Amino acid sequence: MTDPNRPTTTAGTPMLKVSELTHRVELGNDTLTILQGVNLEINRGESVAIVGRSGSGKTTLLGLLAGLDTPSEGSVVLDGAVVSDLNEDERARLRAQRVGFVFQSFQLLPALTALENVMLPLELGGVEHPERKARELLERVGLGQRLQHTPRQLSGGEQQRVAIARAFASNPVILFADEPTGNLDNRTGQAISDLLMALNSEQGTTLVMVTHDEHLATRCQRQFSIEAGVLSEPAGAERRREALS
Amino acid sequence: MAASQKLASAGRDLRQRDVRVVLAALVIAVATVATIALFASQLQRTLVSSASAFLAADRQLEAENGRPVPQAWVAGATSRGLATAQMIEFSTMVFGGEGFQLVAVKAVSGDYPLRGEIEYQATPDAPREMRSGGPAPGEVWVTPRLLRLLDLQVGDPLEVGSLALRVTGLLVREPDGGFRMSALAPRIMMHVDDVPATGVIQEGSRVEYVYLFAGDEARLDAYYKWLQPQLQPSHEWESIRDGETLSESLERAESFLLLGGSLAVLLAAVAVAVASRQYALAQRDTVALLKTLGVSGQQVGRLYLRRLAVWGLLGVAGGLALAIPLYWLLSGLLAEALERPVDYGVDPAALTPALLTALVSLFAFAYPPVRRLRHVPAMRVLRSQPGESGREALPDLLIALLAVFGLVWMYARDLYLVVALIGGLALLLLVLAALGWGMVAGLRRLSGGGSALRLALVGLYRHRRASLSQIAVFAMTLMLAATLILVRTSLLDDWQGQLPDDAPNHFLINIAPDAVDDVATYWEQRGMPLDQLYPMVRGRLTELNGQPVLEAVSKDERINALNRELNLTWMDSLPEDNRIVAGQWFGAGETAGVSIEAELAERLGVTVGDVLGFTIGSQTIAEPVTSIRTVQWDSMKPNFYMAFPPGGALDNMPATWITSFYLTRERKTELNGFSREFPTVSILEVDHIIERIQDIVRQVTQAIEAILALILAAALVVMAAVVSATLQDRQREGALLRTLGGRQSLLVRATMIEFAVLGFVAGLLGVIAAEGAVWALQFRMFEAGFRWHWPVVVAIPLVSALVLAVFGRWQLTPVLRVSPMLLLRRLE
Structure with a gap:
């Protein structure tokens, strides 16, 4: 079994390698295939968008990539760890140490203040002085004055900023974002994606974003589209990428 | 309006957890209060009639001067619609079998006894049976002891004075076989019409003429008013209110039941309050939506008022459906203990407290948060508004407290009890306030870290408002339950102490x-x-x-x-x-x-x-x-x-x-x-009497335990209501913690520790407050000094910690079973 705690591998290996990933769910007597034979390789520091309509299977794919769920078939190797071979606790440890999340619906705990929400992953990871680090991050996302506010007292954009601060708190090597601007208006969405991109390049994080927003997708280095559970990289994209590199 | 009404229909309501909790609380409250009130009224009736049975009548008139009372006195009673009977009691020597024996004779008229029955055996080996009348003329019943003393057989002749009577049975127990001085020698019972023929009673003999009267209280009072001026010092008018052991046991049982009922009322009120507040919070989005569709605040108010009425009806119907069979069961137990039939009739007056409990719980506790729904702004549809601050709810709380204590007072008719309970609760809230302050001061500096304990303590601090209110409700619930357990223990100890197995008999x-x-x-x-x-x-x-x-x-x-x-x-x-x-x-x-x-x-x-x-x-x-x-x-x-x-x-x-x-x-x-x-x-x-009392105490104890169980069930409903109020938040938190990389075991341990701490603190506070209240109650009821009941003091916090830890673990189950992603989606 792979040790999720082993040191990060060298830059040569891909950050995420997905082979023949298939996911089925049982619905009564029927079996529904949500993902079909997905292959994907993402390099370190890359930003990748997966674009698809509602119900295309993109969020399921994101969950499997991040180790939130286990696939029916195929494997996911994240930063050298075979996610699909890890048990629940090992995956939890992997997430705590190397993965960050941003959700469409923010997923902040309503009872906690902005500061406490950001401290949460730091505490889980046993980081020293979690409060200091959380404070710095909230200042970085422009919420230095709103530390003690609860999510209810914040606007949608502000809540997503808190969520972004929380996602970067544990210094993840890879960040998964699920429709990060889906619940926001255009302008706020723009600001949030700016922030996300800026932090991503500052920290050198690999970014995997799922969205139905083509415009947001174009801000990523690579775009994939997903339809009826089948993932494809649009023609020419490969060439463009090679040219860029 | 039809669609919005449908939205608010009772059937849809029932699918909501909070509504089910409100209804369960109401049903249990109505059931407990009604059962207790019905059974207490049963005890009351039994008390009067069993005490009456001790006199074999409602009243007795004794003439100790050896002369019968004027015939007009008996006629006066009959003309006032009272039933009458007569007895003549005297001592004499009887001759039969092997020799002579001094006996106490009780000669009774055909109507004796007016209340109660005579326990009789046809032969020493025959089963005991209950007879509603004494021996016929020419016959005599004797106690088993006389049979042994004279070596008599049933069927033998027994000479009383100059009259030979035939022994036709054994007198096991007379309903009025109490502690009368004339009832000391072995007893024989004969018919009053045979007395003149014995020739025993002469001028100056020591004879007591006793007249029995039965009828309703008003007629008895009217008769006594008429009779009193004519009575002489040698005439003794006896009513049933003399301290009989049986009556006292039953009276204590009754006051215990009333205490239990009062606590049940309080518990139900707490459960209804918690659940309906939760319900109201959950309804805010619906109300906001209705308002955007053009429903006015007034209409919203009416809509929810109608719902409360439906809940009330359902709660009362369900509660009575539970209470009445239970009451019959308890009455059956009582009948068995008393060895005589009891009246299974449902006293409508005894149902009033149950109905009032439902009404007050609903309108003083459930209505205020629901009423505030009228003020939910339509804007909420677009943007979630800040939650209620506690301040708006404060006047409601005061009104509710007043209402419920008024209810307890009306129910137990005991100001002292109300004051003792308020005192206990005030003590509890005081300690709780201090605890809240201590928690804020002590835990503020703490931050999570990887250990379950730290995570749990941080959780307690971060959710301090919820934690404190949960502790408050748990502690109140446990205080009420502990009070009852403690009082029950003292009550039983008290009874057993009074009538130990080797009590003189x-x-x-x-x-x-x-x-x-x-x-x-x-x-x-x-x-x-x-x-x-x-x-x-x-x-x-x-x-x-x-x-x-x-x-x-x-x-x-x-x-x-x-x-x-x-x-x-x-x-x-x-x-x-x-x-x-x-x-x-x-x-x-x-x-x-x-x-x-x-x-x-x-x-x-x-x-x-x-x-x-x-x-x-x-x-x-x-x-x-x-x-x-x-x-x-x-x-x-x-x-x-x-x-x-x-x-x-x-x-x-x-x-x-x-x-x-x-x-x-x-x-x-x-x-x-x-x-x-x-x-x-x-x-x-008096061995028969003692055995009967011990029997009754045993059966009444069973009844009390049944009711205690009912009340503890109410307590559990309260706890479940409180815990389930935060269920969704906690599940969301659990799912998120797992997404952020919290290990399952860490999550489980932290949650269990957090709940165990909640339970332990609440248990400790509750039991301390209960000791205070019990001390106050006992001081008066049993005149006992203060003492700690160590087993209970130790057990309640531990049990409550354990139960809550298990509750917490159980809440977490759905979080652990499915993938965090699925859970987050479901909770969105």
Whole structure:
């Protein structure tokens, strides 16, 4: 079994390698295939968008990539760890140490203040002085004055900023974002994606974003589209990428 | 409006957890309160009728002067619609079988008994049966002891005076076979019409004519009003309100039940309040939506008011559906204990408290948060608004508290109880406030880290508002449950303490002064030393501070002790179970003064220093009261209203001695040998009565335990309501923690620790408050001092910690079973 705690591998290996990933769910007597034979390789520091309509299977794919769920078939190797071979606790440890999340619906705990929400992953990871680090991050996302506010007292954009601060708190090597601007208006969405991109390049994080927003997708280095559970990289994209590199 | 009504329909409601909790709380509250009230009213009726059975009537008129009362008195009762019966009681020698025996004869008319039944056996081996009438003319029933003493068989003749009667059965127990002085020798029962033919009763014989009356209270009162001016001092009018052991046991059971009922009311109110507040919070989005669709605040108010009414109806119907069978079950138990049928009728008046409980719980506790729904802004649809602050709810809370304590007061009719409970709760909230402050101060600096303990403590701090309110509700619930458990324990201990298995069950009476030593030696030689022997002098209390006592005391008081001869005694030391409440017990060598029983003293208005005058035979004495003492009337030991010092005023009066002792059933035959050796000593057998009381106590205990279980169920519903109120938040938190990389075991341990701490603190607070309340209650009910009940004090916090930890673990189950992604989606 792979040790999720082993040191990060060298830059040569891909950050995420997905082979023949298939996911089925049982619905009564029927079996529904949500993902079909997905292959994907993402390099370190890359930003990748997966674009698809509602119900295309993109969020399921994101969950499997991040180790939130286990696939029916195929494997996911994240930063050298075979996610699909890890048990629940090992995956939890992997997430705590190397993965960050941003959700469409923010997923902040309503009872906690902005500061406490950001401290949460730091505490889980046993980081020293979690409060200091959380404070710095909230200042970085422009919420230095709103530390003690609860999510209810914040606007949608502000809540997503808190969520972004929380996602970067544990210094993840890879960040998964699920429709990060889906619940926001255009302008706020723009600001949030700016922030996300800026932090991503500052920290050198690999970014995997799922969205139905083509415009947001174009801000990523690579775009994939997903339809009826089948993932494809649009023609020419490969060439463009090679040219860029 | 039709669609919005559908949205708010009861059927849809029932699918919501909060509504189900409200309904469960209502059903349990109505069920508990109704069962208790019905059973208490049953006990009340049973109490009166069983006490009546002790008289075999509702009232008795005794003529101690050996003459029948004027025929007009009986006619006066009959014409007022009262049922009457007659008895003649006297002692005489009977002849039969092997020889002579002094017996106490009870000659009864055909209507005897007016209340209760006679327990009878056709032969010594036949089963016992209940008879509603005595022997027919020409027949006689005898006690089993007489059968043994005279070596008689059923069917043999027995000569009473000059009349030969035929023994047709055994008299096991008479309904009025209490502690009457004339009922000491072996009893025979015959028909009153046979008495003249015996030729036993002559002018000057010691005979008691007893008249029995039964009917409703108003007629009895009217009759007594008419009769009273004609009564002479030798006439004794007896009503049923004399301290009988059975009545006292049942009365205590009743007050315990009322206490239990009051606590059930409080618990239900708390459950309804918690659940409906949660419900109202969850309804805000719906209301906002209705408002955007054009429904006015008033319409919203009416909509939810109608819903509350539906809940109320459902709660009452469900509660009664549960209560009535349970009441029948408990009544069945009681009937079994009393060995006679009880009235299974449902007393509609007893249902009032249950209905009021439902009404008050709904309108004082559930309505306020629901009413505030009217003010939910339509804007909420677009943007979630800040939650309620606690301040708006404060006046509602005060009104609700007042309402519920009013309810308890109305229910238990006991201001002291209400004050004790309020006191307990106030104590609890005070400690809780201090705890909240301590928590904020102590945990603020703490931050999570990887350990479950730190995570749990941080959780407690971060959710401090929810934590404190949960602790408050848990603690209140546990306080109420603990109060009941503690009171139940004391009540049972108290009963068992009063009537231990070896409680004296036989009295020896009429021991002549020169036989005292011999009697004591007789039993000592047989390994059965007697309890203390007391001298007994029969005398009447006739004067109070030189005034005739009947003039000196209020005319409204009917004091039986004044209508009859009292047993006076002298003793050098205070009996163990007596307690001095005023004045001082006689000092060594002191010969003046008298000690009076506290209750009688209170009714007479006598205090230390008042002078009591007694008429003993033809002599009178007067002594100042030097002490007032309480007496355990139900101890089955000789008890006295009046005690004098040795060598005091009673010294030269004609006295006989009395004692009591415990005799096992197997050794009962030894009484025969004793009777033969000491023929003048009377033996009073109370073993049947004691066995019955112990039986009743056992059955009533079962009833109490059934009700305790019901109330603990109510407590669990409250806990479940509170825990489920935060269910969704906690599941979301659990899912998120897992997404952020929290290990399952860490999550489980942290949650269990957090709940265990909540449970432990709440349990500790609850039990401390309960001890306070119980102390206050017991101080009055049982006159006991404060003491910690260590097993309960230790057990409740631990059990509550454990139960809540398991609750917490159970809440977490869905979080652990599915993938965090699925859970987050579901909770969105």
